[in-house]
Amino acid sequence: MPLLSSDHVLASCPVNTNSVSTRTNVANSRMPNIKVFSGTSHPDLAQRIVDRLGIDVGKVVTKKFSNLETCVEIGESVRGEDVYIIQSGSGEVNDNLMELLIMINACKIASASRVTAVIPCFPYARQDKKDKELFRDFVIGNQSRAPISAKLVANMLSVAGADHIITMDLHASQIQGFFDIPVDNLFAEPAVLKWIKENIPEWRNSIIVSPDAGGAKRVTSIADRLNVEFALIHKERKKANEVASMVLVGDVKERIAILVDDMADTCGTICHAAEKLTEAGATKVYAILTHGIFSGPAISRINNACFEAVVVTNTIPQDGHMKECPKIRCIDVSMMFAEAVRRTHNGESVSYLFSNVPY
DSSP states (O other): OOOOOHHHHHHTSOOOHHHHHHHHHHHHHHSOOEEEEEOSSOHHHHHHHHHHHTOOBOOEEEEEOTTOOEEEEEOSOOTTOEEEEEOOSOSSHHHHHHHHHHHHHHHHHTTOSEEEEEESSOTTTTOOSOOTTTTGGGOBTTBOOOOOHHHHHHHHHHHHTOOEEEEESOSSGGGGGGOSSOEEEEOSHHHHHHHHHHHOTTGGGEEEEESSGGGHHHHHHHHHHHTOEEEEEEEEEEETTEEEEEEEESOOTTSEEEEEEEEESSOHHHHHHHHHHHHTTOSEEEEEEEEEOOOTTHHHHHHHSOOSEEEEETTSOOHHHHHHOTTEEEEOOHHHHHHHHHHHHTTOOOGGGGTOOOO
16 A cells, blocks of 8 residues: 555645644643833843843833832733743842832732742842841840741732742742742852853862851852862851851862852951961962842952952842952853743743753
8 A cells, every 4th residue: 555645644634723723822821922020129130131032121110209108100011921020139128129029919910920020139038047146136045036037028929929939049948948839049050160160260270168057068069060179167156247256177278269159248258268268278269159249348348358359140230349349250140030031931941040051
């Protein structure tokens, strides 16, 4: 019996156009059009993200009343849309958080199909447990009355109407468990590895150092992928933002020390750590941080410290900091957030981004 041609097969198998139309309609209902809005905390990052996605930033007007209440007006229809709101927990943290909550709620009650909060730097992430160390001056006896503010923020985002959260390098990955909605915690590690290999010629003679015991998992992961050794510094605090003592565990003599941490605020810890590493014989000291908050005396401390460079990502605006301090370098992570948004919108896995930098 002769084989049928493909044309013959197609001709002899009539297509049910109604079923195809139904499947298309179902697919479209599950994957609506995309809208990306930006809060006022980091418009530059939002613009970089939409540029990579090939779309425009959605129209939104944000203003304050005379009593400083925040007012947000969404300037275009979001009915049935897949909405992404980009707002980082930087600058005026409380105002920016409130603005994000109002924008989420505004989109939700305007019948958006799904609202995703893209929060590059999660606010209040350091207050993730009842920690006597951070509130030592307020502890009575052995009873800590410290709040778990990260959980409160998680509740507020959920109540506002967020269906999904995309963030980067949470202070503690367990914060994802504070939510009853999906949370994608991206890692800056792939971009950090790329920067080290491209900008530190002698990286094979380096040692990755954690400025505290809590970051041991982070530095061991990077050290394993670079095939170098790691060390850590044990620190004790007298109170928040003030380090009492440090002990180096590991040998850094005649090596390039690369300090890695998730964030730096007043920079007291990393500057003390850099001094400790230099005293222990490190030839050069770099610091690589995901979130460069740089509040208070941070910039002057970095300028006076022995760093070759302090490398941060642009989860927080860094243009002003870089003008004040020539040691600060910035890694652009907009491509990681853009790819996370694209994959989420298309219903694809984002696990590729945990170990790779998208092109």
